[in-house]
Amino acid sequence: MNLRRDVFQAIADPTRRAILLLLTSQSMTAGAIASNFNTARPTVSKHLQILTECELIKQEQLGRENYYHFNPNKMKEIADFIEPFRQIWDVKFDKLESVMNKYKTTQNGTKNKD
Amino acid sequence: MEQKTKIKAQDGKQELIITREFNLPVDLLFKAYTEAQFIEQWMGTKVLKLENKTHGSYQFETSYNGNVVFKANGTIHEVEANHSIIRTFEMEDSPIGVQLEFLDFEELTNETSRLTIKIIYKSEKHRAEQLKLPFAYGLNMAHNTLQTLIFD
Numbered sequence: 001m002n003l004r005r006d007v008f009q010a011i012a013d014p015t016r017r018a019i020l021l022l023l024t025s026q027s028m029t030a031g032a033i034a035s036n037f038n039t040a041r042p043t044v045s046k047h048l049q050i051l052t053e054c055e056l057i058k059q060e061q062l063g064r065e066n067y068y069h070f071n072p073n074k075m076k077e078i079a080d081f082i083e084p085f086r087q088i089w090d091v092k093f094d095k096l097e098s099v100m101n102k103y104k105t106t107q108n109g110t111k112n113k114d
Numbered sequence: 115m116e117q118k119t120k121i122k123a124q125d126g127k128q129e130l131i132i133t134r135e136f137n138l139p140v141d142l143l144f145k146a147y148t149e150a151q152f153i154e155q156w157m158g159t160k161v162l163k164l165e166n167k168t169h170g171s172y173q174f175e176t177s178y179n180g181n182v183v184f185k186a187n188g189t190i191h192e193v194e195a196n197h198s199i200i201r202t203f204e205m206e207d208s209p210i211g212v213q214l215e216f217l218d219f220e221e222l223t224n225e226t227s228r229l230t231i232k233i234i235y236k237s238e239k240h241r242a243e244q245l246k247l248p249f250a251y252g253l254n255m256a257h258n259t260l261q262t263l264i265f266d
């Protein structure tokens with residue numbers, strides 16, 4: 001059974017984001033991509049497989065080598081970009097809430113002592 | 115589960131609307147935006163300057179491992195306590211440009227409140243740059259912050 005892959009799953013991993021960033025500037029072979037990471041080659045291959053399944057990258061045979069290309073069409077929809085942006089704000093706002101709740105508790109503590 | 119933070123970015127527009135409901139009285143939510151000590155804690159940035167008054171201005175700076183990674187500044191147009199802030203915001207050295215922000219603070223109950231931020235960019239293209247940013251490196255930063263929060 002094929003697992004359903006989506007763009008968010010693809011970009012949820014820091015190594016996969018780094019691979020995508022590498023490929024935005026040039027097409028590369030799997031070996032060249034792997035040489036940028038300390039991770040084992042099969043791990044990088046697994047990331048490439050996931051990114052390919054999500055159609056964020058495409059493979060193309062050039063001569064003897066298999067090159068990976070970034071597929072910008074998959075990322076151009078604005079909706080794809082909103083989710084990471086939203087998550088950042090969500091984390092920030094959670095932090096705001098916890099900082100202010102902590103402050104509120106200390107305020108109440110001071111009042112009770114008075 | 116319903117998402118706490120909502121983002122509205124309509125096609126063909128150069129604005130974004132961010133809304134979030136908080137389990138906080140509105141005055142505490144407002145304080146989080148107007149007192150340097152709180153901004154520093156929740157935004158994880160250093161506040162170099164903050165004048166919360168009409169025609170005031172502000173400057174933030176964030177360092178990571180000893181390097182300045184984020185600098186932002188803006189002018190405060192109007193502040194109405196526990197109600198609204200109108201200001202500009204500019205992330206320095208970024209292609210996003212200056213944005214105009216309308217922050218509305220609303221009381222829902224004694225213990226809950228809602229923040230609505232309307233951001234207007236120079237163009238739709240500038241808005242797209244903002245949305246792409248987390249993809250390029252913002253998420254890595256958020257990821258680092260999260261790790262710091264978890265492991266510290």
